[in-house]
Amino acid sequence: MGDGDDAPAPGTNPIPSVIAASSTAEVSVVLPCSIQDSQKESPLVVPCAIPAHQEAVQDRDYKFLSKAVDEAYKGVTCGDGGPFGAVVVRNNEVVVSCHNMVLRHTDPTAHAEVTAVREACKKLNRLELSDCEIFASCEPCPMCFGAIHLSRIKRLVYGAKAEAAIAVGFDDFIADAIRGTSYYQKANLEIKRADGSVAAIAEQVFTDTKELFKMY
Amino acid sequence: MGDGDDAPAPGTNPIPSVIAASSTAEVSVVLPCSIQDSQKESPLVVPCAIPAHQEAVQDRDYKFLSKAVDEAYKGVTCGDGGPFGAVVVRNNEVVVSCHNMVLRHTDPTAHAEVTAVREACKKLNRLELSDCEIFASCEPCPMCFGAIHLSRIKRLVYGAKAEAAIAVGFDDFIADAIRGTSYYQKANLEIKRADGSVAAIAEQVFTDTKELFKMY
Numbered sequence: 001m002g003d004g005d006d007a008p009a010p011g012t013n014p015i016p017s018v019i020a021a022s023s024t025a026e027v028s029v030v031l032p033c034s035i036q037d038s039q040k041e042s043p044l045v046v047p048c049a050i051p052a053h054q055e056a057v058q059d060r061d062y063k064f065l066s067k068a069v070d071e072a073y074k075g076v077t078c079g080d081g082g083p084f085g086a087v088v089v090r091n092n093e094v095v096v097s098c099h100n101m102v103l104r105h106t107d108p109t110a111h112a113e114v115t116a117v118r119e120a121c122k123k124l125n126r127l128e129l130s131d132c133e134i135f136a137s138c139e140p141c142p143m144c145f146g147a148i149h150l151s152r153i154k155r156l157v158y159g160a161k162a163e164a165a166i167a168v169g170f171d172d173f174i175a176d177a178i179r180g181t182s183y184y185q186k187a188n189l190e191i192k193r194a195d196g197s198v199a200a201i202a203e204q205v206f207t208d209t210k211e212l213f214k215m216y
Numbered sequence: 217m218g219d220g221d222d223a224p225a226p227g228t229n230p231i232p233s234v235i236a237a238s239s240t241a242e243v244s245v246v247l248p249c250s251i252q253d254s255q256k257e258s259p260l261v262v263p264c265a266i267p268a269h270q271e272a273v274q275d276r277d278y279k280f281l282s283k284a285v286d287e288a289y290k291g292v293t294c295g296d297g298g299p300f301g302a303v304v305v306r307n308n309e310v311v312v313s314c315h316n317m318v319l320r321h322t323d324p325t326a327h328a329e330v331t332a333v334r335e336a337c338k339k340l341n342r343l344e345l346s347d348c349e350i351f352a353s354c355e356p357c358p359m360c361f362g363a364i365h366l367s368r369i370k371r372l373v374y375g376a377k378a379e380a381a382i383a384v385g386f387d388d389f390i391a392d393a394i395r396g397t398s399y400y401q402k403a404n405l406e407i408k409r410a411d412g413s414v415a416a417i418a419e420q421v422f423t424d425t426k427e428l429f430k431m432y
Contacts, residue, residue: 107334108343108366109325114359118323127324127432143366146359149389150324173365216343 061157062198064089064135067097069159069202071112072137075099076209082170082216083209085137086116086144088129088153095120095132102216112136113144117151128152137202138165139193141174155190159202168210277373278414280305280351283313285375285418287328288353291315292425298386298432299425301353302332302360304345304369311336311348318432328352329360333367344368353418354381355409357390371406375418384426 064087071085081100088095096119101110113136120129133155134148139162148156162175194202280303287301297316304311312335317326329352336345349371350364355378364372378391410418 102343106337106341106343108337109330109334109363114325118325121322121324125322127318127322141362141366143359143362146357146362146389147325150357150359150387171366173362 060092061135061192061194064094064133065137065157065159065194065198065202067094068112068135068137069198069205071097071099072202072205073209075101075112076213079213080104081110082213083137083205084112084165086112087135088116088120088132089135090124090129090132095123103214108216109143111141111144113140114147117147117153121151130154133157137205138162139174141171142176155192157192157194159194159199160205161193161199161203164203164206168206169215276308277351277408277410280310280349281353281373281375281410281414281418283310284328284351284353285414285421287313287315288418288421289425291317291328292429295429296320297326298429299353299421300328300381302328303351304332304336304348305351306340306345306348311339319430324432325359327357327360329356330363333363333369337367346370349373353421354378355390357387358392371408373408373410375410375415376421377409377415377419380419380422384422385431 068085068087071087072083073085075081075085076083081102081104084100085098087097096116098112098116098119100112101115102108104110113134116134117129120132121127128151130152132151132153134153134157136144136156136158138160139158140148140156141162162172165174166172193199284301284303287303288299289301291297291301292299297318297320300316301314303313312332314328314332314335316328317331318324320326329350332350333345336348337343344367346368348367348369350369350373352360352372352374354376355374356364356372357378378388381390382388409415
């Protein structure tokens, strides 16, 4: 399930569709907006001198992403909505842990990420979450990606690729947000697509739950 | 303020970024999804044989779009949020008339269109609005466009172009939704950009209110 096949090679400076950190000693540096303006499509790729730090980041991401995946299962089990979860984290602490509430609230906008952004803002009593990260069990749809952008969340880590959701019948518009569109939204946000076992676990949500929820 | 300069000429079958109906005797026909799949980027453009009908559509659109513009002013006046309004219409009746509630609810997702979709679903007690239209005072941002798509609203009419909002300081990501991106979202939705006096009125909202609200 690794995504190493389309990861940028160090120093080649390609035009990646997402800024991905792999488990190898390589990291994509997201430049500040002012610097990045002239080269929005070409983040600087440098070899990472501190693989141990990378490993710690991987473990941390795994932990929070697993929580988002747990939420996805929980949402289906209790009939709240589709198999999607999202966790907002600030200073290594979970601010909110949410799942899709579309059926529960009869609200097509109550996706996991939108719900998480709304709840986190309510909890912190502020409009912006620039000191927060969001961990989503699946690649966010354009609406959710818009909500993440608007809240100024600094980092997005997601598990399953859109195709895994589309394969069980979800709307293929999910794939619109990150793949070569949404030019402005990508300027200030670090986006990491999980790889390895956590990506596999996140994608398994859909096959595990497809008999348990009604498509809407 | 007319947009005739970039409207497709009858029979030329270009690749328009929006499906626009102008006030002249010309109309873009949005094909059903099954037919449209093979030619998603090329809606059929035919001369309209019934200009009187077109005029009635213009008057009706003007009425509901004006209401959305009124909401935009109202939202700023009562301090609920930015100058954006949206009205959901079903069978020529207003279902809900909403404005931006971002400041009121400390919720960056409470844009006018998202709020209107949520409220309309709540009012009609169903998840989809396929028999409804939405009239938005301004071109919807990607989050709102996603919400409109997800609710299966059949028709979107908007007034101000994104540039009018961007000019007074709003996030330039607004322009991401309809301009050549969001491939899947455009498949089943008729999108009309207002022209003439109502477009001018809609764009004037921003210059009229820019001193009255705090940018967020």
